[in-house]
Amino acid sequence: MPQAELPVLAQERPLRILLVNAGEPDTMSWSGLAQPLRLAAKILGPERLHVDVRSPDKFAGDTQRHWHLVLLAADEAQSGLKPANFRAVVERCRAAPFWGGVGAGVLWLAEAGALNGVRT
Numbered sequence: 001m002p003q004a005e006l007p008v009l010a011q012e013r014p015l016r017i018l019l020v021n022a023g024e025p026d027t028m029s030w031s032g033l034a035q036p037l038r039l040a041a042k043i044l045g046p047e048r049l050h051v052d053v054r055s056p057d058k059f060a061g062d063t064q065r066h067w068h069l070v071l072l073a074a075d076e077a078q079s080g081l082k083p084a085n086f087r088a089v090v091e092r093c094r095a096a097p098f099w100g101g102v103g104a105g106v107l108w109l110a111e112a113g114a115l116n117g118v119r120t
Contacts, residue, residue, distance in 0.1 A: 009068055009098065014050045018067040018096070020059045020089065022074035022105060033073055033102055056089050070096040072105035090114045 009015055019034055034053060041051040052067070059070075070093045090112060093099040101109045109115050 070099040073102040074104040
């Protein structure tokens with residue numbers, strides 16, 4: 001995704017962000033991602049920013065919701081998802097206009113070929 005396309009997200013009302021937590025809920029890196037976004041959502045209010053958190057299983061099974069930005073997050077200490085589950089998660093991520101990984105999620109997406117060799 002070229003950075004020139006990112007300003008389009010500022011036009012969305014509400015901006016819907018989904019964090020797919022493939023790791024433990026209390027890890028430091030997860031807290032560093034989820035907590036600031038939750039605080040921003042609280043400050044801005046639900047009419048401007050909506051942040052949702054799901055497990056990979058719940059995310060892959062929910063095809064009715066629309067998110068503008070989806071981030072797959074995990075710590076490097078976490079084991080990867082099962083191949084069938086991971087394929088479903090990647091397909092659902094790709095359905096969002098903007099998506100990517102955080103932490104080990106980037107590595108998992110790259111290993112699966114979902115990033116087409118690009119990691120930014």
